[in-house]
Amino acid sequence: MLATLIAKEEVPLYKIVPAFVDNSNKWQKELQYASRLGNEFKGKTDITFETTQGPRTISTTVWSVTDKYLQIKGGMNIPLNSILELHF
Secondary structure (H helix, E strand, C coil): CCCEECCHHHHHHCCECCCCCCCHHHHHHHHHHHHHHHHHHCCCEEEEECECCCCEEEEECEEEECCCEEEECCCEEEEHHHEEEEEC
């Protein structure tokens, strides 16, 4: 998938919208792994999500995951239903 790579600090500049297909249930196991990777090993995850300006990708540590959002550094939340891809 072609997505524009942005800095995680730029996330608030975009309006995040739901993906065409809601895969939020699909991502639960992977996001728990991403959270552990970020908190215990300081590892980064590439997260591609949908915005009104097209797909955007960030490379960051995942701090926590709820049933509707994932939280990244700086207290920013990304809705799970907007996630298109994850790469570790």
